[in-house]
Structures are given as structure tokens and as C-alpha cells.
Amino acid sequence: MRWHCALLGTVISFLTALNGGFMWTRESLNELVKEKLSGYFFMAVSNREPYIHTFSGRKVSYQMPASGLTAALDPVMQACGGTWVAHGSGNADTEVVDKDNKVMVPLDNPRYTLKRVWLSKEEVDGHYNGFSNEALWPLCHIVYTRPIFEESDWNMYKKVNEIFAQSILEEAGGKKAFVFIQDYHLALLSRLIKEKNPNIITAQFWHIPWPNPEAFRICPWQNEILDGLLGNDLLGFHIRYHCRNFMDTVDQALEANTAWDTCTITRGGKKTVVLPFPISVDFEEISSDAQRDEVGKEIERLKNSLGLDNEMIGVGLDRIDYTKGIPDRFRAFDRFLEKYPRYRERAVFIQAGVPSRTQIESYRRLQEETDSLVEEINWKYGARRWKPIITLWEHASPVTLMALRRMANFCVVSSLHDGMNLVAKEFVASRFDDDGVLILSPFTGAAKELTDSLLVNPYATDHFAEAIKESLEMPLEERQKRMRKMRELVRENNIYKWAADIISELVKFESGG
């Protein structure tokens, strides 16, 4: 087996070197893991869990959350195996775990272990609602929502990071381990792990933007957060711009040596490599799921239930979050109908949205603002059965989401600021027919790669309205040319490549970096 793995590694390196001649797949990632991580215990850790068990009546069922993080990491874990440690947030989560709080997932084809960490309501409130989402989230997304810094939330954030550290240390035991930490909920984790077990190698991926130093410095605990993140051997962001912002922030805040040429920061003798890894999706799986018969049937069902005839369709598919620019796209659709009345009764915009972080005031306000805007626009233009905006405010099933992507003449991703935005890549992966136009905000990480979309500043309502018109009037040949190029790009830079690039970097630390 070992010679096989070694040979495969050589082949992979050779093909990768050919640049573009090799496509990462679940299988090749699995081989890479066997070769490079043999003898190591592989663990991932995030606040959000990939499968949430809930009661429906007395029955237990599960849902996959509306989360780019879990959607991206689940196929990677299925390829790599190992253990994923996450907060057990479902009301039936305790029903399905064993005495060590573990359950094998996916349930129909178990590939890895999900180990759940339990948190009290107070802990969730201070850590998740409070410091993670009322302080760090608005701090890192510059969308003019003021961060709230509460000392009690910060204390809970520290406590919860310690709870996760404890769970990981127990799981790793004396084993050699790689721990892959996710996101802004766990900024202190690597330090806490390494204080107790310096042999554990850690990488952390920050799924949201990192802002400029002037924005970040208002955080009263910026030094502790930076120091915590520098506990990692490897720190990843989606794009180079976020890496530079992070290095700048460290430069201005801490005593550390930042080496721009090697993308490393050294502090107290400890080196952290800071690199961009643009996250992606499982292109082949999405593209083949899009072709299933049930999706065709779902399109028919949706058209009937929404009372659609032959209208042109725009879609938005988001977690309901103030960073996503949902009211901004409605204002643009309003302007479009105002300027081009010939599209009234001929075009609709369907917005599917999953309620998110509803305990937080700014999210509740957004829901109210959005609902009243939709009401106003629908009242302004609505005629007979036709309403310009249709909202589906519920957790749509994967097949419904797929049907919406397939039905769309255009898909809007209008984030005011976004780390990557996988909705854009999922849309591209779904369009095996090479049709459909993506209208994309330049303030997403995805805009760096998907340059064949229509790039539109969501704050510029008139320009945005013009882009909607352009998408509906674009000739088929042009749509296909753009979509083919974007599909090629996402196919090649898929989620397995993202993971393979990180793992290939990570193993360099095996021998001390």
C-alpha cells in the first residue's frame, strides 16, 4: 500500500506541476491524506455542526445547516475520515450520540465521526450570539453595522474556546494529530491546545473577511485575538487581500516579525504561515445532482405552486444576513421595473432565505426591513396574479434549492462584503446546461475568480438595475461562453483542491516547518 501511495504522490505532484492537467477528486484527496497524514489523527473543529438532529413530533430527523463552511467541509471529511468536533445545537442531538458524544455521519453512508460539544444557553448567548456575531462578525464585515463589545460576552467566548480545547485534547489523547480549526468562533483555540500539547499541528481557516487595521483596532481584545490566531502553524484566508490585512493588523498591533516575502509571522519564536486558499464546492457532485429527474419534477411543482407561467426568473438564495445585500437587490429590481415597464408581468424575482441568528436584534431588524420593502414593491407593481417578488422564508430542501438554481435566468449574489460566497459557485456548478447569468458583487471573494459574471456594486442601484436588464437580454451564445468559462474554473478549483492545498502546506510542519 505504501509504495502505491508514494507512487500516487509522485504522480499527483507531477500532474499538479503540469498546472491544470490534474483535477482533484474525493478519491485523489483520500490518497493524498493516506500518504501524507499516515500516522496522524485528523481532526476538524467548528462551532457549527454539519448534521443537526431535531425532533419532528416524536421522530428524530436531521438537517444540514445553511452554511458555506459545513457544505464545503463535509465532502472533505468524507474523503479524509477522522473526527469533526462541533457544537451539538439540535434539540435531538443528544438522542443519537454514544457515551462519548459521538455519532458516525453521514447516517446513510458513515465516513467520519462527529463529536458533539454541549454548551449551555448562557454559553451560546455570550459566545455565539454575543462575541462571535455581535462583535467579530460586524467588525470583520465592513457594512456599517456597529460591533457591540461586551466584557461578559468576551469572557464567555474565552470559556467556550476552552471547552472546545478540552474536547480536542481528550480526543487526541497522546496521538500525533493535525487539527483543522474553522472560523472566527474559535480564535483562541490553537494556543489553548498547544499549551497542553505542543505536538499537535494546527491550521485555521478564517471563513470571513479580515478588515484593515484601522477597522480591527477598535476591538478592545484585538491583541488577545491576534495572539490566539498566531498559535496556529498555518492560517488561511480566502484571498490575498485578507492575508495582507491580517499581516498589517499584526504589524501595527503586536511585537512580531512579519516577513512579507515568505508570508510568515514570527512571534516569541513561533512561526505562523499566512496564505490564501479560495474555498470552493464539490463541482462534480453538484453538477450531476442538478441533472437528476427529481429536480425537473421539483421545477414543475414550484412553478405550479408559485403560480408562474413563462416569466423570466431571477433568484437569490441566502442565509438572511445584513451582509448579503438582500434589500439592495430588491431596490435594484424595483428600479429595473420602474425604468423598464415592459418587464412588468414578464419577470419575477424569487428570494429564498433561511432565517439566521434570530436572537440578535440587528438580524430581526433586517427581517422587518426586508418584509416591508417586499410589501411596498409588490403593492407598487402587483397586477392580477403577478407579484414581482416572491419570498420563500424557510429552510428549503437541497432539491428545491437546486430547482431554483436551474430555473433561473439570472442569480443574484449582492453581498455588501463577503469572504467567498459559495452560493455563486453552487449556481455555476448547477448549470450543466451552460446557461444562466450570475450577477455578482465585487465585494465577495468569489468575484476574484468568477470574472465572467456581471460584476455589480450593490450600492449602485441604477447600475444594478441595468445589470438585471443586461442579464435578461444577453444573447444565448454570450451566456454560454461566460458560463462555460466559469464552470471550467470551478471544476478545476474545486473543494478537494482547496483541502489538498491546505494539507500539502500543513504537512510541511511535520518536521518542524
Ligand code: F6P
Ligand atoms: O460565512 C461565515 C460563516 O460562519 C460560515 O462559516 C458559515 O457557513 C455561515 O457563516 C453560517 O453561520 P452560522 O454558523 O452562524 O449559521
